[in-house]
Amino acid sequence: MTKTLSKVTPKPKTARERLKWVWPRNGTEWIPYHRITWTDSSGKRKERAIRLNWNGDEKKLDDEYWAAESGRHEKQIKPAKRTWAICVKEWRSDAKIQKNLTPSTKKSYNREFEKILEKNADKPMSETTRARIRKKHNAMSETPRAADWMLQVVSILWNFAKNELDWSLGDNPAARMKKYGAQQEFLAWPDWMLNSVDNAPDVVRISCELIRGTGQRPSAAIGMLKSAFQGEWVTVFDEKGDSGFPIYCPERLRALVDRLPVGPRHVLPKSETQPMSYDSVEKVFRAWRETLDDLAQSHDDSARNYSLHGLRKRACVELAEAGCSDAEIQSITGQSSEMVAKYRKEANRKMLSRTAQMRRSK
Numbered sequence: 001m002t003k004t005l006s007k008v009t010p011k012p013k014t015a016r017e018r019l020k021w022v023w024p025r026n027g028t029e030w031i032p033y034h035r036i037t038w039t040d041s042s043g044k045r046k047e048r049a050i051r052l053n054w055n056g057d058e059k060k061l062d063d064e065y066w067a068a069e070s071g072r073h074e075k076q077i078k079p080a081k082r083t084w085a086i087c088v089k090e091w092r093s094d095a096k097i098q099k100n101l102t103p104s105t106k107k108s109y110n111r112e113f114e115k116i117l118e119k120n121a122d123k124p125m126s127e128t129t130r131a132r133i134r135k136k137h138n139a140m141s142e143t144p145r146a147a148d149w150m151l152q153v154v155s156i157l158w159n160f161a162k163n164e165l166d167w168s169l170g171d172n173p174a175a176r177m178k179k180y181g182a183q184q185e186f187l188a189w190p191d192w193m194l195n196s197v198d199n200a201p202d203v204v205r206i207s208c209e210l211i212r213g214t215g216q217r218p219s220a221a222i223g224m225l226k227s228a229f230q231g232e233w234v235t236v237f238d239e240k241g242d243s244g245f246p247i248y249c250p251e252r253l254r255a256l257v258d259r260l261p262v263g264p265r266h267v268l269p270k271s272e273t274q275p276m277s278y279d280s281v282e283k284v285f286r287a288w289r290e291t292l293d294d295l296a297q298s299h300d301d302s303a304r305n306y307s308l309h310g311l312r313k314r315a316c317v318e319l320a321e322a323g324c325s326d327a328e329i330q331s332i333t334g335q336s337s338e339m340v341a342k343y344r345k346e347a348n349r350k351m352l353s354r355t356a357q358m359r360r361s362k
Helices: 002-008 058-069 084-093 103-120 130-139 144-163 202-214 218-222 251-258 278-290 293-298 308-321 326-333 337-361
Strands: 019-022 031-039 045-051 233-237 244-248
Touching (some): 031 058, 130 144, 202 218, 202 278, 218 308, 308 337
Antiparallel strands (some): 019 031, 233 244
């Protein structure tokens, strides 16, 4: 049967010096190989053949052949050693490190690790230069806390690889690099910016509704599952993201989620099973924020003063101004008593100033 098929199916006419066409046993088509032969020092003849995946496409066959000729074919390239991916894997499996970390700290580290691995997983750590790290740090100037955190995590992995894995690496490229440092406290959004959300792009509008409606950290709100919404209730996560608990869901937010297309698992989906990342949402948010310059100037303000984190603060301050007790605010936001007390103080000052000024006007 095999011989019959090989006779019926003509051998491709494409020819190259080291291109060999093979009809495999029990095969149904001719398969191209890039083959080289040589004789070793003992006089033994040797051969190395690389199967070329052409799928009947002459151009693809040409690309595969010349890649093999130049030594660039994927089967000729040895996997890199001492890569970022291997370092992260070793760090995650180091019992001495893991036993001293809380679940929330592990989650925070792993979130940053995934960002590093997204483009650098298979790259040797030794190829990472200080200039490259500085360029990345500068590019993240719009999010200074995240930029400084990136430097810290790079240093942690580098020092671990060098000191614990005994990898021959040079100086830590992130060491002693000037950081942005402590940042100004997040400002609660003013009314004029909050009122602009209705006309914002869907990604911004939905993320803002999630943050304001649930009082969660932006990253937690952005990654919410549709299944977290059950009737009048929605499951949210505390400040550290270690555990979930149900809270009452505002009707406005319930209506928004009910109108979402059926299919993807997340409220803000990247794919059918994955949510959008904080970075991708924040990028759209910053672009939208730039469109508010004229409106901001009319209020003697600047939209750049406000971040997604500032919207969470607005939600917390609104709860305090509405007269909610500390326990009620904490039941929604999961924040520390110290932070809630701070919002309470700001809300009380605002209400007291109104009372005082109204008395004076009389």
